[in-house]
Amino acid sequence: MSQIVKAPDVRLVPARRRFLGTLGTATLSATAVAILAGCERMATAQGGSAANDVQILNVALGLEQEAITAYQLGAESGLLQKPVLDVAVAFQSHHKEHAGALEATIRKLGGAPVAPKSKDEYARALNAASLRNQTDVLKLAQRLERGAANAYIGVIPSFGSKDLAKVAARLAADETMHWTALTSALAEPLPKGALSFGG
Amino acid sequence: MCRAATAAILTLAGLLIAAGAVHAADPERGRELYEARCTGCHSIDANRVGPMHRGVFGRKAGSVADFTYSPAVKASAIVWNDATLDRWLAGPQKLIPGQRMNFTVGQPEDRADIIAYLKSDAAR
Numbered sequence: 001m002s003q004i005v006k007a008p009d010v011r012l013v014p015a016r017r018r019f020l021g022t023l024g025t026a027t028l029s030a031t032a033v034a035i036l037a038g039c040e041r042m043a044t045a046q047g048g049s050a051a052n053d054v055q056i057l058n059v060a061l062g063l064e065q066e067a068i069t070a071y072q073l074g075a076e077s078g079l080l081q082k083p084v085l086d087v088a089v090a091f092q093s094h095h096k097e098h099a100g101a102l103e104a105t106i107r108k109l110g111g112a113p114v115a116p117k118s119k120d121e122y123a124r125a126l127n128a129a130s131l132r133n134q135t136d137v138l139k140l141a142q143r144l145e146r147g148a149a150n151a152y153i154g155v156i157p158s159f160g161s162k163d164l165a166k167v168a169a170r171l172a173a174d175e176t177m178h179w180t181a182l183t184s185a186l187a188e189p190l191p192k193g194a195l196s197f198g199g
Numbered sequence: 200m201c202r203a204a205t206a207a208i209l210t211l212a213g214l215l216i217a218a219g220a221v222h223a224a225d226p227e228r229g230r231e232l233y234e235a236r237c238t239g240c241h242s243i244d245a246n247r248v249g250p251m252h253r254g255v256f257g258r259k260a261g262s263v264a265d266f267t268y269s270p271a272v273k274a275s276a277i278v279w280n281d282a283t284l285d286r287w288l289a290g291p292q293k294l295i296p297g298q299r300m301n302f303t304v305g306q307p308e309d310r311a312d313i314i315a316y317l318k319s320d321a322a323r
Contacts, residue, residue: 062248
């Protein structure tokens with residue numbers, strides 16, 4: 001029996017159909033802002049920990065802003081063909097919703113959301129000039145999504161608010177979903193072992 | 200006497216290994232861990248959400264040019280070495296209260312491997 005677990009046959013076209021078909025019920029904007037905002041009382045009640053929670057949320061916001069621009073760079077590169085392009089735009093919309101929810105929560109907790117960098121700064125930092133084809137773009141997105149999922153998991157123990165820790169877990173799940181779809185699109189194998197994220 | 204001492208040392212080493220107290224840091228595994236867990240915010244050669252890591256080992260905390268650190272990290276006198284990096288990755292807020300990272304690496308052997316990678320030629 002092979003130890004390699006093949007990625008399920010989830011090509012981007014059906015993935016996109018399912019994906020777009022569920023956007024109406026899965027969107028974060030309508031519900032997550034309310035969920036995040038509902039953490040205000042708990043975080044405030046925990047005094048000093050609220051300030052640290054705001055710091056964590058602002059780092060998360062910076063990460064989401066970078067992801068939004070990364071997908072924008074990919075979309076504008078001319079390297080993505082449909083339906084991959086449509087999926088990239090859909091994933092970007094998730095990151096925009098994440099960013100919107102994080103901004104709203106930071107403000108409700110009395111913090112100031114960090115401002116995004118310029119597109120040129122992100123392009124330099126991500127070495128966007130080196131992207132030559134669709135696979136390069138997908139690999140960049142795959143790397144960023146895995147990093148984002150692990151970043152969210154890695155800050156969960158640091159939250160003072162358990163509600164915000166739960167939200168971080170939900171955000172990590174979204175990033176993991178993106179990573180899994182991108183990994184499938186690249187026809188790469190899934191991890192052999194369990195617990196391949198976080199640690 | 201010599202034989203007895205050797206046996207005692209080997210016994211002690213065996214106990215330490217069995218207890219997981221001895222871990223030969225593996226920079227290649229550290230590179231893989233770095234790619235998986237750190238690159239959401241960091242790169243070796245570019246400032247992103249977090250500062251670039253090339254040359255971090257032996258560098259003073261908060262000293263990368265063109266990166267905006269938290270006041271706490273900027274004011275810190277810490278120099279990054281095996282011990283300080285291990286404490287930072289285990290609990291950044293405990294090491295430098297007021298920092299912004301808050302990301303933790305729970306397993307000591309994972310921290311040791313990541314630090315070994317950051318010390319290696321690939322990241323120096």
